[in-house]
Amino acid sequence: MSQASVEVVKEFFIIHNFFVLNKEDILFVKKTGIDEPEETGEFILSGNQVSRVLNNAVIKPICWHTMTITPAVLSRSLDIFEFFKGKDAPDNKKFFQGENFKKVFIIPSLPVTENLYKKSIGIMKENGIDHIIFFSSVLASLIDKIDERNVYLSSVNEIFRVLKFYKLFTDKEQELPF
Secondary structure, three states, rough: HHHHHHHHHHHHHHHOEEHHHHHEEEEEEEEEOOOOOOOOOOOEEEOOOOOOOHHHEEEEEEEOOOOOOOHHHHHHOHHHHHHHHHHHHHHHHHHHHOOOOOOEEOOOOOOOOOHHHHHHHHHHHHOOEOOOOOOOHHHHHHHHHHOOOOOOOHHHHHHHHHHOOOOOOOHHHHHOOO
C-alpha cells in the first residue's frame, strides 16, 4: 500500500464533495449533498462521473502502479476483495448505518487485449465490485479541480496547486483522458 496514493484518492473524493473516513488503506465515502445518485450501467467511472453516480461507497485504492490488473493478478490476489466483507463488514455497516453502498476499486490499468480486459472486469464483478476508477482519472480530475489561485490546507492539493501555478501541467496534459 502506498500512503501517498491513498491520500491522493482521499483528496479526490473530498474535492468532489464527499465526507471521507479512512481506515488504513480503505476509504469510506459519503456524499455531503442530498442529490440522488444517477443509475448507470457503466462499470468504469470517470473522475467527472463520481459525484453524479456515487452516494455511499467503500473505496479500495489498488496502488500497484507498475502492474496491469490482469485476470492472473486478480486470481493470485483474492484478498483484495476482502475490504467490504469479513472482518471489515462491521465497519461498513457502522459507517453507513444500514444505507446501501457501492464497492469501488481505484486501479492503475486494465489489459489492452479485449479478452483479458473482459475477463478482468468479469472477475471483479463476480467478487462484488460495483465500479472501478482508473488512478490516472483520479489524478486528472483532481488536478483539473485545483484552483491555482487558492491556498489549500491539504499538502496533496497544495503541491498540485503549486505545480499548476508554475505551469508544470500544460493545458494539453490536463485534457488527456489517461
